[in-house]
Structures are given as C-alpha cells and as structure tokens.
Amino acid sequence: MVNPPALLDRRLSVAPMMDWTDSHYRSFARLLSRHTLLYTEMVTTGALVHGDRARFLHFDPAEHPLALQLGGSDPADLARCAQMGADWGYDEINLNVGCPSDRVQNGRFGACLMAEPALVADCVAAMKAAVTIPVTVKSRIGIDDRDSYEDLVAFTQAVAAAGCDALIVHARKAWLQGLSPRENREVPPLRWDWVLALKRDFPALPMVLNGGVTRLDQVEELLSEQQIDGVMIGREAYQNPWLLADVDRCLFGAENPVTTPQQALDAYIPYVERQLADGVPLASMTRHLLGLFHGCPGAKAWRRTLSEQAHRPGAGIEVLKAAAAQVRPREALLADA
Known part of the structure; x- marks a missing residue:
C-alpha cells in the first residue's frame, strides 16, 4: 500500500x-x-x-x-x-x-x-x-x-x-x-x-x-x-x-536499528552473500562501506583492505571480515576513556 x-x-x-x-x-x-x-x-x-x-x-x-x-x-x-x-x-x-x-x-x-x-x-x-x-x-x-x-x-x-x-x-x-x-x-x-x-x-x-x-x-x-x-x-x-x-x-522517536558499526556490518553480510551468489562483484557493495568506521582506530586499514582486495576475482565475505578485524570499535574507545 x-x-x-x-x-x-x-x-x-x-x-x-x-x-x-x-x-x-x-x-x-x-x-x-x-x-x-x-x-x-x-x-x-x-x-x-x-x-x-x-x-x-x-x-x-x-x-x-x-x-x-x-x-x-x-x-x-x-x-x-x-x-x-x-x-x-x-x-x-x-x-x-x-x-x-x-x-x-x-x-x-x-x-x-x-x-x-x-x-x-x-x-x-x-x-x-x-x-x-x-x-x-x-x-x-x-x-x-x-x-x-x-x-x-x-x-x-x-x-x-x-x-x-x-x-x-x-x-x-x-x-x-x-x-x-x-x-x-x-x-x-x-x-x-x-x-x-x-x-x-x-x-x-x-x-x-x-x-x-x-x-x-x-x-x-x-x-x-x-x-x-x-x-x-x-x-x-x-x-x-x-x-x-x-x-x-x-x-x-524510534529505536535505532543498530548501535555499533560492527552490528551494521554484520546485518549487511547476509545481503552481500545473496548478491555474491547472484554473481554481483564484491567491490560493487564494499565501495559503499569505506566510510563506515570513520573516526575509529584502524579505519585507514579497513579502507585500504577493501580498496585493494574487494575488486579481485572471486573476492568474498572473507575480505570484509579481514578488513573489519583491523578496526578497533568505538565502544572500546569509550571503555578506555
């Protein structure tokens, strides 16, 4: 409707x-x-x-x-x-x-x-x-x-x-x-x-x-x-x-769907997997994620990993996970404050 x-x-x-x-x-x-x-x-x-x-x-x-x-x-x-x-x-x-x-x-x-x-x-x-x-x-x-x-x-x-x-x-x-x-x-x-x-x-x-x-x-x-x-x-x-x-x-006045960038990435992964199965190149999706961890330690490594590896033939979810593993999330920074 x-x-x-x-x-x-x-x-x-x-x-x-x-x-x-x-x-x-x-x-x-x-x-x-x-x-x-x-x-x-x-x-x-x-x-x-x-x-x-x-x-x-x-x-x-x-x-x-x-x-x-x-x-x-x-x-x-x-x-x-x-x-x-x-x-x-x-x-x-x-x-x-x-x-x-x-x-x-x-x-x-x-x-x-x-x-x-x-x-x-x-x-x-x-x-x-x-x-x-x-x-x-x-x-x-x-x-x-x-x-x-x-x-x-x-x-x-x-x-x-x-x-x-x-x-x-x-x-x-x-x-x-x-x-x-x-x-x-x-x-x-x-x-x-x-x-x-x-x-x-x-x-x-x-x-x-x-x-x-x-x-x-x-x-x-x-x-x-x-x-x-x-x-x-x-x-x-x-x-x-x-x-x-x-x-x-x-x-x-509604509840936010996610509370951390990592949660957002985790929620996006099933979509990426479906698109990969349909033959969509990984880079077509990851190019929109480069700024996700803006302001977090490791954000530069996240961007570099995606930029260098996502376009390679056969690149899959493992690239996203490897890139995310290099980021220290915002909540960890708050815990250290």
Whole structure:
C-alpha cells in the first residue's frame, strides 16, 4: 500500500547521487535508519523508454520508503516513466531540476530547466495525472543570471500550481557554464535564508532544504526552529554513513536499528552473500562501506583492505571480515576513556 502524499515523512532524506545511491548503498543505509527517505540515482526517461527497464528500476523491498528520481523534459515521456515507477512500487517520483552537468544540459533536463518554469509545470502536471503517489521537484535556487529571489518565487509558483507535492531546494545556484558539477556543489555560496524565506512565502507547499547540512543537530534545529518540512543530506551521508545510525532516535522517536558499526556490518553480510551468489562483484557493495568506521582506530586499514582486495576475482565475505578485524570499535574507545 502506497502512502498518500500527506503521509510521506520527509524529515530526513538522502540525496540522489549519481554512481553512489544505487541499490547496494540504499540497502545498507536502510540498516542504519528505517525511516530516512531514500532516493535512487537519476534515471533518464530515455533509459526507461528505450533501455532495460528492470535494470534501472530494480530495488529491494527493504529499501522503502524510496523515491525514484527522473531526468527528462518531455511531459509525455515523464508521465509514462512516472507510471512505470509507480507500477514498480516506488513511493514517490522526483523530477531532477538541479543537476548542472554538460551531459544533462545537452539532454535538456536538470538545472537548465529552471529557465523554463512553464515547461517544468507541464511536466509536473503530466506526471500528477499519471500516478497517485507524490510527485516532487528537486531544484537549485537559481541558475546563471536567473538567480534573483523573484525568479525563484516565480519558479515555485509555477510548480506549486501544477500540483507539485513537495519542493526540494539545493540552496546554491548553479553555473551552467564554467563550473564542473563538483564545483557547483561547493563554489556558489549557500543561501539557506532563501530556502527558509521561500517556505514562509509558500507555507502550504512541503519544502526540503538541501546543501551544506552535515550534522543531525543542524537537522533538528532546522526542523524545530526554522519550520522547514525536511532536510536532505548528500555527500556526508555517503562518505560518513554512520551519521544515519542515530536518525531514528533523534528525529523519529524510534529505536535505532543498530548501535555499533560492527552490528551494521554484520546485518549487511547476509545481503552481500545473496548478491555474491547472484554473481554481483564484491567491490560493487564494499565501495559503499569505506566510510563506515570513520573516526575509529584502524579505519585507514579497513579502507585500504577493501580498496585493494574487494575488486579481485572471486573476492568474498572473507575480505570484509579481514578488513573489519583491523578496526578497533568505538565502544572500546569509550571503555578506555
């Protein structure tokens, strides 16, 4: 049973990140938090219409709640792909209006669509007509010379009128020429104040702030004091996945699924074993675990062992166990204090 839009909890989500938030990462993240909303990597409409649909849409049922992010600009294609996602069992369809890469621009989707709010509105309306699950948009605060607060308000008005169920705003503008995607995540200044002002100006539109958040206390403050509906964390949740381990207690009033990184690893091993049996290379899964023991003595040896050995032909669970054996867990440090 799919949650109606009003019931999808957006207090914390992990951003869609190309080459990072695949099903293996999401399956691991779900062991750390049962309630955090997860997103797929961006999937283009062309890949779904003309490619291997099962390859791009597959996920493990344990990954719920889970949103599918689409990249495209043709309303009919987006409606068709949104229907595919809904039929596949996703909890939300999200439209990418924030990625600044040249490849995405050449396909006329991503951040360049902020220059065409009427087209984005048509896309949202078409998807809304095709599915009953939430349809959301992830944008920037502006692009190039279309970077005034008034431009952002006009864009928001357009997507809200089209029926957008939530707006996720990366609080940096995007330079479509002259900056790489990485530089676009770091160089333009963060403007949380714009996102918070936008929420005040559109109080009925659920709004999620993305960009620059790296700690749970920041999330708690934004939710409680700034009245934002949710916070999305990107690179920090990937590079330091243990950040998610206290989310359920801090933000959702629930029991944390695991209490130590080793417990998280032990819980992930059965998943790894099933994937290995299906022919998935070990490195496809262990690459998402490199930051698990961040801050623990032996973390460097953990990363080195996985990086050097997991890609070898026939590598199996023994590599994970050998790497973990070199780490001194956090609880041992507390005992020594």
